Amino acid sequence: MDNTDSILQSAERHCKDHGTRLTEKRKLVLTGLIQSEMALSAYELIAEVKKQYNQDLAAMSVYRILDFLESEKLVHKLKLANKYIACEHISCDHAHGVSQFLICGQCNKVKEINIKPATMAELQTTVDKAGFKLISPQFEMNCICADCLAHTA
Template identity: 55%
Template sequence: MQNLKQVIAHAEKHCINNGSRLTLKRQRVLSGLVLSKRALSAYELIDFCKKEFGETLQPMSIYRILEFLKDQELVHKLDLLNKYVACEHINCNYKHLVSQFLICVKCQKVKEIHIDKSVMTGLQRNVEKVGFCLDSPQLEMNCICDACISSQA
């Protein structure tokens, strides 16, 4: 991930362009996600803000901030873990493709990759064939990262 100051500056500009503001509290929560090497829960972000900034944020505030950051496409919520990660492409200026998240079940490291449009079209067709409508195209897969595989050897 790029320099934290650059990421925050880009996120601020992105929010302004969308008619909103990246407040100091939002910046701090986003910083925690950008600096983390794994997905974080709301409560882990509360601990991060307390430790790094001496600021105690209430759970409802954190959840509102996370929802804002998610709506701005700066972070992603991982439903399998009920945790959040900063978008790996946070500094891009293009519309993001469908994300697939590879989640290490050992260390909870997360890697965001994109799915080819043809794969998503096929998945969408399969879903519709059986009478369902895809609610979210985001895919999350439990995996084991190379570092964890190496440490088992």
């Protein structure tokens, strides 16, 4: 069994535990995200599923599927790019910090990292002192990945 199959099995267990189902179409969309190192838009996912599995998915269906997967915390929506990535912690059985996203400005590769709760608490205090209320603790940081950095040297 490859890593994608293992992650999908974990996602299926997660859905079953929450009283939902990971349908075949949901699996196709989630698989497309799992196998991509880049964040994908709904339309990029449609093209990827067509290319990899010769399956046609309607845009409205993909948006509904992405909403479902996001509500189940199986994918993350990158707000600035309006794209999605699979959660890197689908198969984990332990708690994580707040997810943050490193996005390569050259190749668009995305890496999910976690920030410690203490760091987030300190940030929350700073935001509060500035007279603001933090709505979402998600950061999307523009970076350059090691592969792209190696090609520029």
